[in-house]
Every structure is written in structure tokens, then in C-alpha cells.
Amino acid sequence: MSSETQTILTTDGIPLEESLKKAEKKNKIKAFLLVCPLLLFLIITYVFPIGDMLFRSVDDRMVTNMLPKTYKAMEQWDGKELPPEEVFEGFYLDYKKLVEEKTFGKLATQLNYEKNGFKSILKKLKRKMKKFEEGNYKEQIMSVHKRWADVEYWRALKRRAPAYSYSKYLKGVDMYENEDGKIVQVPEDRRIHKILWVRTVEVAFFVTVFCFLMAYPIAHLLATLPMKYSNLLMICVLLPFWTSLLVRTASWMILLQQQGIVNDFFVWIGLVTDDNRPEMMYNKVGTYVAMTQILLPFMVLPLYSVMKTISPSLMRAGKSLGGTPFIAFWKIYFPLTIPGIGAGCLLVFILAIGYYITPALVGGASGTLISNHIAFHMKSTLDWSFASAMGLMLLTGVLAIYWIYNKLVGVDNIKLG
Amino acid sequence: MPNNEQFVRFDKVDKSYDGKVLVVKDLNLDIAEGEFITMLGPSGSGKTTCLMMLAGFETPTNGEIYLDKNPISNIPPHKRGIGMVFQNYALFPHMTVYENLAFPLRVRKVSKEDTDKKIDKALSMVSLTGFENRMPGQLSGGQQQRVAVARALVFDPAVVLMDEPLGALDKNLRESMQYEIKHIHESIGVTVVYVTHDQGEALTMSNRIAVFNDGKVQQLSSPDKLYEEPVNSFVAEFIGENNRFPGQVTDVSKDKCKVKLDDGSEILANPIAVKSSGEKTIVSLRPERALINTKEKMENNFKGKIEEVIYHGDHTRVRLNLLGNKDFILKVPNSSANMDIKLGNQINVSWNSFDARALDSK
Numbered sequence A: 001m002s003s004e005t006q007t008i009l010t011t012d013g014i015p016l017e018e019s020l021k022k023a024e025k026k027n028k029i030k031a032f033l034l035v036c037p038l039l040l041f042l043i044i045t046y047v048f049p050i051g052d053m054l055f056r057s058v059d060d061r062m063v064t065n066m067l068p069k070t071y072k073a074m075e076q077w078d079g080k081e082l083p084p085e086e087v088f089e090g091f092y093l094d095y096k097k098l099v100e101e102k103t104f105g106k107l108a109t110q111l112n113y114e115k116n117g118f119k120s121i122l123k124k125l126k127r128k129m130k131k132f133e134e135g136n137y138k139e140q141i142m143s144v145h146k147r148w149a150d151v152e153y154w155r156a157l158k159r160r161a162p163a164y165s166y167s168k169y170l171k172g173v174d175m176y177e178n179e180d181g182k183i184v185q186v187p188e189d190r191r192i193h194k195i196l197w198v199r200t201v202e203v204a205f206f207v208t209v210f211c212f213l214m215a216y217p218i219a220h221l222l223a224t225l226p227m228k229y230s231n232l233l234m235i236c237v238l239l240p241f242w243t244s245l246l247v248r249t250a251s252w253m254i255l256l257q258q259q260g261i262v263n264d265f266f267v268w269i270g271l272v273t274d275d276n277r278p279e280m281m282y283n284k285v286g287t288y289v290a291m292t293q294i295l296l297p298f299m300v301l302p303l304y305s306v307m308k309t310i311s312p313s314l315m316r317a318g319k320s321l322g323g324t325p326f327i328a329f330w331k332i333y334f335p336l337t338i339p340g341i342g343a344g345c346l347l348v349f350i351l352a353i354g355y356y357i358t359p360a361l362v363g364g365a366s367g368t369l370i371s372n373h374i375a376f377h378m379k380s381t382l383d384w385s386f387a388s389a390m391g392l393m394l395l396t397g398v399l400a401i402y403w404i405y406n407k408l409v410g411v412d413n414i415k416l417g
Numbered sequence B: 001m002p003n004n005e006q007f008v009r010f011d012k013v014d015k016s017y018d019g020k021v022l023v024v025k026d027l028n029l030d031i032a033e034g035e036f037i038t039m040l041g042p043s044g045s046g047k048t049t050c051l052m053m054l055a056g057f058e059t060p061t062n063g064e065i066y067l068d069k070n071p072i073s074n075i076p077p078h079k080r081g082i083g084m085v086f087q088n089y090a091l092f093p094h095m096t097v098y099e100n101l102a103f104p105l106r107v108r109k110v111s112k113e114d115t116d117k118k119i120d121k122a123l124s125m126v127s128l129t130g131f132e133n134r135m136p137g138q139l140s141g142g143q144q145q146r147v148a149v150a151r152a153l154v155f156d157p158a159v160v161l162m163d164e165p166l167g168a169l170d171k172n173l174r175e176s177m178q179y180e181i182k183h184i185h186e187s188i189g190v191t192v193v194y195v196t197h198d199q200g201e202a203l204t205m206s207n208r209i210a211v212f213n214d215g216k217v218q219q220l221s222s223p224d225k226l227y228e229e230p231v232n233s234f235v236a237e238f239i240g241e242n243n244r245f246p247g248q249v250t251d252v253s254k255d256k257c258k259v260k261l262d263d264g265s266e267i268l269a270n271p272i273a274v275k276s277s278g279e280k281t282i283v284s285l286r287p288e289r290a291l292i293n294t295k296e297k298m299e300n301n302f303k304g305k306i307e308e309v310i311y312h313g314d315h316t317r318v319r320l321n322l323l324g325n326k327d328f329i330l331k332v333p334n335s336s337a338n339m340d341i342k343l344g345n346q347i348n349v350s351w352n353s354f355d356a357r358a359l360d361s362k
Helices: A016-056 A061-066 A068-074 A085-101 A104-114 A118-129 A137-144 A151-159 A167-172 A192-224 A227-242 A245-256 A261-268 A284-308 A312-320 A325-353 A357-362 A370-381 A384-408 B047-055 B097-107 B112-125 B141-153 B171-188 B199-205 B223-228 B233-238
Strands: A175-177 A183-185 B008-016 B022-031 B036-040 B062-067 B082-085 B159-163 B191-196 B208-213 B216-221 B243-252 B257-261 B266-271 B280-285 B300-311 B315-322 B325-333 B346-351 B357-359
Touching: A016 A384, A061 A068, A061 A104, A068 A085, A068 A151, A085 A104, A085 A118, A085 A137, A104 A118, A104 A151, A118 A137, A118 A151, A167 A175, A167 A384, A192 A227, A192 A284, A192 A325, A192 A370, A227 A284, A245 A261, A245 A284, A245 A357, A284 A325, A284 A357, A312 A325, A312 B082, A325 A384, A357 A370, A370 A384, B008 B047, B022 B047, B022 B216, B036 B047, B036 B199, B047 B082, B047 B159, B047 B191, B047 B208, B082 B141, B097 B112, B097 B141, B112 B141, B112 B171, B141 B159, B141 B171, B171 B199, B191 B199, B199 B223, B208 B223, B208 B233, B216 B223, B216 B233, B233 B280, B233 B357, B243 B266, B243 B325, B266 B280, B266 B300, B315 B346
Parallel strands: B036 B191, B036 B208, B082 B159, B159 B191, B266 B357
Antiparallel strands: A175 A183, B008 B022, B008 B062, B208 B216, B243 B257, B243 B280, B257 B266, B280 B357, B300 B315, B300 B346, B315 B325
16 A cells, blocks of 8 residues: 555655656657647647637627727617617717728628618718717707618617627527517528528538448458559549649539530430430539549548458458358448548548538539638628638537537547548 | 268369469369368468368369268358358457357347357357457457357357468467367367468377368378378478488389489388389488487498587487488487487487388479
8 A cells, every 4th residue: 555655766766757757858848849830830820810710700899999989878778769869979979080080981881781771871971971060969860861760770789889799600590689689580581591501511411421322332442452453443543632623623514514525425325305404513413523523532541441451351251150241241341341431421521511612613503502601701791700600600510520420439430541 | 870971072173363373273182071171281282272162252163062962162151051260360350259159140040049058158168158248359369269269160060161270379379279179179070171381280180181282182191191101202391300312213122112312322211102213212201210329120220420419308309411411300319318419429320111211203
């Protein structure tokens, strides 16, 4: 008992643990210095910008900072009827300052996200404001446009008061906080994001299934063929991998378009008539075909690396013990490939769920995915906070899938090769 | 009822993989029911191919294999009912020991109680009772080996094939497993076809041994006969140690022949594969058949110079330069008082002509 509690000393009388730490210290410093450049690079180019981007999704200080007096006055307002004179006065003063600084455009954009129609009445207010007299701003502002007398717009303004908000996340799942502070769904005809989410998961799921169905036999062949043939086949699998993504997607466009090679072939063998060529591009079919082809190597490689380690004598043992080839495959070979299946499916699914270029080029309207929508908000509407909110939602989804996978299969069982 | 002498029968079996080289040439081999037969040979001699043809993983290019008088070439492996122990055990790594053993029973739709009974019996046979719930990866090499043997026997196959099953074990374990497999064979009387390249293993375990070389069975006989009476120089060389004297036959009488060696001296030998004078031959003599300084009267007496003495515990190996053969090996028991075995000494070596077998010259 005592020997367990007693600290062990080295021959010099220094506690063993301390001595070990000292001896290991040099190695630790060396190891740290070796990874230091990469670590810095990652922090500067990856952790920091992504963190900043994600912060934008909840950061709503811009409007808050633009209208300090308005929000100060609004604290007293219960939001039921039109706000009192103080709110109008505060708003007038804040807006006047913004007009002088020429930053009112940003406010208009932000408020228009909150409620459509804000932009035009703000512009109109800007023009009319020059002739405003001092005092009774409520009347004067309300006379500019009838919407200014609509309490809904003031409520919308009040909703932007907190410095941090999760409204972008609600918007991402087609919900919003209504006038009573309840979270409700947007009208049915405006629920575009839900469709996109479902479609993204659906496409990712089916692409994973197609990849699995196609990759399993290929990987099996690769693992069992003699070296000289398997090398050739491996090059066939990897060759598209080495070709630019853009080139591959473009070649699918050539193949799949209505006057394209595949359709020509269908007409030639008499499957379809010339004036009735099926559309295989700018819809889900195109997305499925091109993404399956592009992601196939990500499924083949983990499967192959696992299958390579399965001794052929196991199948033989199964057969010699009386199992039909199917039973030997199903009870012996297949369970042993599960780590590869898990790794391949996880890899393909995660890549597919965030896929961008291919659906953008061959997907058309019905084949675009959530990532295309994120890009749309990044580039066209410049609503970065919404884009980053959706990005974070996507990331959370992927992490959730990873977590479920870990619970079901165990990450230790993944084999990436 | 006498045992079926042709329980397994290879009838004129040829096998070629590439259409150019025959791996197995005109193989005719009968295996009796309940026999332990070993296919012994260097690697590439065709012995494993024979086993794979019997198991059904390779098809004969020509000829037919019969199991209990039924041709089996067109029967797939899983319908042959032949148990097999593989070189690397081939235990299913994702199944427990119990599940491994239950696999052949489940595919045969054996009831749960019978399955349990049979597995208990098989595990106690290889003294692994209580290991049912272990995974193969948690077992030592020897234990895995036993599980593999138990699995091959659990469904009561008529024939069990073993493909170098002890190759991956260390020496001591290998020896104890040899006895264990031998005892299992004796207690249940199953027909065993065993493949190995280890002659010690073959000699210890088998009823009969088929020595393979170059796709052919060189000799098929019991272990003692194989060792004492090799029919050709390959077998003599491959089984045990062997002193070789190449020479030319000068005279053949009924059971003796004179062989003139390359250095000019003549020895008396037993004509096994030579018929007339003038033939080239290799005379083969087992080291323990030659005695030193003996008082017995023997037909061949020569003097040799001791080149090397190696102590082996129970015996001493002595290398002599005798009749132009610099690698003449003698085994001298350490109990005997042969004290003048010293490097450089000249000693008298004698042997009977019966033990010096004049074989083919290959």
C-alpha cells in the first residue's frame, strides 16, 4: 500500500515524475516549434476569419448603433399602438445624422431585410426631411408616407433593437418572431429555405447511396484483382480525381444537355424520339449524375483500403464450412467492410451536403442546394450575417451527423486508408 | 467393415494455372478412410494446389477427384462437407469463438441445443472450454489455432484438410500442437489431409506421407519407410540428413553393387535404383548408420579426417573429410567413450552396404 502513495525517486533523489518532465521538455518544445508555423497559419487564415464570420450571424449591433436615440426612447414604448412623439423625434435625429454621414443606405438595407417596404419610405423620408420644421415630428414623419403611420413598421424597428439576435437562424428555417414575440412560420408560399434544406439532405443522401452502390463492387474488384490489373483500374478510378472539378462538371454539361451525347445516343437506339429528348440537366438528374461521378473516388478509396486488409482465406473458410457464396459474403465479408462503408459514406455525405460548384453549374433552379443559396447571399444580396447563419446551421448539421455516426458505428472504426 | 481404402481418390489429376506449366502432373493418390496423410514438399511443389483442388477452390485441369466414390469436381466448396484449417487460421475476426464455431452449424440449420452441445464438445477437445465469448483477437496464436481446428471439426466432416496450420507458431508450441492434433485425430478417427513443408512435423504426425516435388508424388509411404528407405535421391535429401557420394556403378550383383567414386575409391552399396554397371548414381547414407572405431565387422571401412566438431547436447556432430566428400556428417552419441574426436584426428568410419543406398543420379 505504502509503495503506491510514496513518490518514486531517481538515484539523484529527484522525484521520478519531475525528472521525466524535465527529460521530455526538450522534445515537447521541439514538437511545438515544428507545428508552430502551421498552427499560426491556421489561426490566422482559418480560425479567426471563420470565427468572425460566424459572429456576424448573431451580431446585430449595426442597426443598434445607428439609431441610439430611437432605441433609447423606445424603451418606454409597449409596442401596442403607434410610438409616442419621443420615439419619432429620436428617429428623426438619428436618421438626420445618418443622412449627413451618408450611411443611411446601410440602414435601409438592414431594415428592408426585417420588413419589406422600408427602403422606399426611408428614401422618401430623406427627401422630405429637408423641409421639416422643429417639433411635432410624429405628424410630419407620418405625413411623408402612409406606412410611417403603420405600427407594424415601428414594431419591425423595435425588433432590431437588441445588439445580438438569432433572427437570421429563424429565417434560415423559414420562421420569424412575429409582433407578439412568438416564433411562427412564414406564409407557406414564402418557405424557400425549408425546401432547400430538404433538397440538400435528399441529394446528399441519394448521392451517398449511389456512390456506395457503384463503389462497393469496384473496390472489391480492386482489392482482389492481381496487381497489374488492379493498378490500371486504380488509375481509372483516380484519373477523374486528378482532373479539375470544373472541367469534369463542364464535360457533364456537354454529355447531358438536350442536344448532348447521351441524348443523341438515346435517340439513336430509339429509346426516345428526336423531338422528345428528356431534360437531364438543370434539374436534379444532372446534379445526381455529376455529383455521384465526382464523389465516387471518396467512396472507393476507404472501401478499398479496408477490403485490402480482408484476407481472401476468410471467404474460403466461410465456404468450406458450408456457407453458400452469398452467406459467406453477407455474414463474413460484408460485416468486415463496415468500417470502410462508414468512412466512405460519412465522407461523401459531408462533402455532398456542402457541395457548390456542380449544383451551381448543372443544377438549374430545381437542383440548387443550400450552399448555392449561401453563395447567393454572400455575393448578390450581401446579407452576410444570414449567409453565415446558414453556414453555421450546415456545420451544426454535419457535426450532428458525425455525432450520430459516432454513436452508431464508433469513430475508431473509421478507416480512411 | 474394413476401412474404405479409396475414400479420397485423385485420379490422373493435372493442374495448370497458365496453360504453359503443369503445377501438378498426373497425380494418382488414394487416401484411406480415417487416415492421417501428409503432403510434404518444398514450396512450389504442388502440394497446396492439391489441397485446394480437394477443398474445391481450384478445379483440376484434367482428371477427377473422388470423395467416397463420388466425383466432386463439379461440386462447389460449400457442398463438399470438407473441414479446413487455414494457414493463418482464417478465424472470423468480428465473431466470438462461439459464433465462429456456430457458423458451420447454423448454415446447416442445426438446432440451438445441438449447436451448444457440439460446440462444448469441440472446445473441450481442444481444451478451450470457457473461451466461448472471447474474440479471436484476444487469443494467443496457439489458442487461435485450436479454435480453427475445433471449427473445422465441429460439424463432423468426413475429411479435414490442414494447410500448414502450425506455420505461424513458435517451435515449442508447434511441437505440442503436433501431438495434440495427432491425438484428436486418433480419438475421433477423421480423415486428415495435412500439408506442410516441415519434415519433422510430417514424420511425427502422419500415417503416411506423400513427398511432393515438381508436381509429382516422389514417394508415398509410412514415415519410417520414407526415412529408412527413400526410393530416390530427392526424397533421401529432403527427409532427414544424408551423406551423398556421387559415382559410377562398376558391378551389380543381387543385393550389392560396387560404386566407383570420383576420387577413385570403391564402396559397396545397396542397389535401389541402379540395374547395370556403367550407370551414374548417388549413394546415400544416413549419418547415424555410419559408426566410428567399431569392433563390428562391416563391409565399408574408411579413414577420415575430422574437420569440425559441433556439440549438440545429447549428441555431437562431426564433419569429416571422407572419400573426397568434405561434408560427411557423423552423429556420435555423447554417452559413448569416443574420446579421440578432436579436430584434425584421423578416425575409422564403417558402415554396412545395406544402409548405403545407390539411388538415381539427379
